[in-house]
Amino acid sequence: MKETISRRNFLKGALATGTVMAGAGLVGCAGGGSPAKADAPTADVAGGEKGRWSWSVKPDPITDVAETIDCDVLIIGAGAAGVPAAMYAGLEGIDTVVMQKEATVQTNGQGFGTWNNEWGTEQGIEWDIPTTMQAFADLANGKANLKLVKNVLERTGECSKLIIENIPEPKASPAIVDGYVAYRWLYDDDLSTRYKAFADLYAAMGEKAAEHGVNFLYSTPAVQLIVDESGAVTGAIGERKGGEYVQVNARKGVVLATGDISDDDEMLEAYCPVMLGMPTLHAVATNTGDGHKMGMWAGAKMDTPSVGLMMHFDPTPLPQGAAPFSAVPWLHVNVNAERFTNENVGYQALATAVAMQPEHRAFQIIDSHLLEHAFDYTNGGRPADEKALNGAVEAGQILKADTIEELAGMAGLDAAALQKTIDRYNELVDKGNDEDFGMASEFFVWNGIKDAPFYAIERMPGKLAVCGGLASDERCRALKEDGTPVPNLYVSGNVQGSFFGYDYPVVGFGGFSLSRAATGGILAVKQIMGTFDEPIA
Incomplete structure (x- = not known):
């Protein structure tokens, strides 16, 4: 399916990342060194010292090994980064083993954002990577290694080509969004199939890798990297279901592709505390920072907090399901019926503001004119038409009432407090000046x-x-505290830092989380094999 659509229309069905680009993200996914202070997230990982965090102490080497396997490349994790890396390695005939925590391939999200894409070139896109890099740098808060970002970004098109050529079903559905190509994988061009199709895509890549000789050790989480006397990583120890240990020796290198930390409350406390207490959108809550911890024990440095977060309204943890109009800058009130923010901010920023409210909940409030400007806002919200509105009302995802008092009762809000908030809001709308929170008047006057x-x-x-x-x-x-590489240790996906800023850039780079994971996993294997600068596909 070929289509060219605006960002707003694309976001109508695609603001769940994991994802978008797991994660993620849209299209929608640990530091050694000198001793740390007691309240710092990094710590001395030398054996015998008690530190602030459970991973502060490097565990003793595991020696009671029941089986030993030798290979050239070991990939730890069969998810957003590990599976494409494994498929590439298999297609290249590289002797590869994959250690996977779960019994199957795991991933979240719905698609890729890609640049230097051949399909996009055919549609008339003139790729301008320096301009794209400027836009990314503006969003990265000075935290990104922009050379790394450039190496990955400009090869996302090659990565998607490799996947599409080798996995014809489910079918890739491209669209041009903000000047780049966004892929979703769909069945029968049906947008509602995007999550299942994306999961099936990864399962098919895993099967393709196995067909080409890659050895998957399922239900075998890696628990410790093997480091020789010179400081080089030479393999890993995995633990099988029965408690036996298997040692995989990697002659050329080890790729960490173990996902992020969002399912580990202690790591969230250390690196991203705003996510504490938030419900997960993962199908399986396996993102517990295993690779971060093992990497720290091997001498790698962790990103300085805060790290980039992906915390979205779509999909939703609410039982009624995801409603349209997410992040559209109408009045937002918390459970105390109080306005709490300038609503005309980016999608992730508004989600963060809601997460910081009591019960991590809020309500958008609007009147009968809600559809008049639904597609005119510019902050990355998810607008919809009258059919979607009526369907969401019917499904109980949007509450509808003839009076504010009735609406407050339906939402469980104090009616008098809500009316007071609305009266103040309308007063400011009539003035055309948001004196309380400073929303841009061009949008505020519609509301x-x-x-x-x-x-x-x-x-x-x-x-x-x-x-x-x-x-x-x-x-x-992977880098040490002094900026030199940990020999033979490579990182990809969300165990790799040095990439995003404090927030994941939904607008302008939707789907980059997943495409950078897939591309980065492949590039890590290529670096191990000495072919980094050669084409992927």
């Missing part, structure tokens, strides 16, 4: 809450991914 029927839309963000990990150079090598 009066005066004419019935009135609507309330409950919002609660769920955690998708923490996009920060071990420091990395431009060739996916």
Whole structure:
């Protein structure tokens, strides 16, 4: 399916990342060194010292090994980064083993954002990577290794080509969004199939890798890297279900592809505390920072907090399901019926603001004019048409009432407090000046809450991914505290740091989380094999 659509229309069905680009993200996914202070997230990992965190103490080497396997490349993790890396390695005939925590391939999300894409070139896109890099740098808060970002970004097109050529079903569905190519994988061009199809895509890549000789050790989480006397990583120890240990020796290198930290509350406390207490959107809560911890024990440096977070309204942890109009900058009130923020901010920023409210919940409030400008806002919200509105009301995802008092009762809000908030809001709308929170007047004046029927839309963000990990150079090598590589240790996906800023950039780079994971995993294997600068596909 070929289509060219605006960002707003694309986001109508695609603001769940994991994802978008797991994670993620849209299209929608640990530091050694000198001793740390007691309240710092990094710690001395030398044996015998008690530190602030459970991973502060490097565990004793495991020696009671029941089986030993030798290979050239060991990939730890069969998810967003590990599976494409394994398929590439298999296609190249590289002797490869994959250790996977779960019994199957695991991933979250719905698609890729890609640049230097051949399909996009055919549609008339003139790729301008320097301009794209400027836009990324503006969003990265000075935290990104921009050489790494460039190496990955400009090869996402090659990565998607490799996947599409080798996995014809489910079918890739491209669209041009903000000047880049976004892929979703669908069945029968049906957008509602995007999550299942993306999971099936990864399962098919895993099967392709196995067909080409890659040895998958399922239900065998890696628990410790093997480090020789010179400090080089030479393999890993995995633990099988019965408690036996298997040692995999990797002659050329080890790729960490273990996902993020968002399912580990202690790591969230250390690196991304705003996510504490938030519900997860992962199908399986396996993102517990295993690779971060093992990397720290091997001498790698962790990104300095705060790390990039991906915490979105779509999909939703709310039982009624995801409603349209997410992040559209209408009045937002918390469970105390109080306005708490400037609503005209980016999608992730608004989700963060809601997460910081009591019960991590809020309600969008608007009146009968909600559709008049639904597609005119510019902050990355998810607009919809009258059919979608009526369907969401019917499904109980949007509350509708003829009076504010009735609406408050339906939402469980104090009616007098809500009316007071709305009266103040309407006063400012009539002035054309948001004196309380400073929303841009061009949008604010559309948002009066005066004419019935009135609507309330409950919002609660769920955690998708923490996009920060071990420091990395431009060739996916994990770095020590002094900036030199840990020999033979490579990072990809959300165990790789040095990439995103404090927030994942949904607008302008949707789907980059997953495409950078897939591309970075492949590039890590290529670096190990000495072919980094050769084409992927």
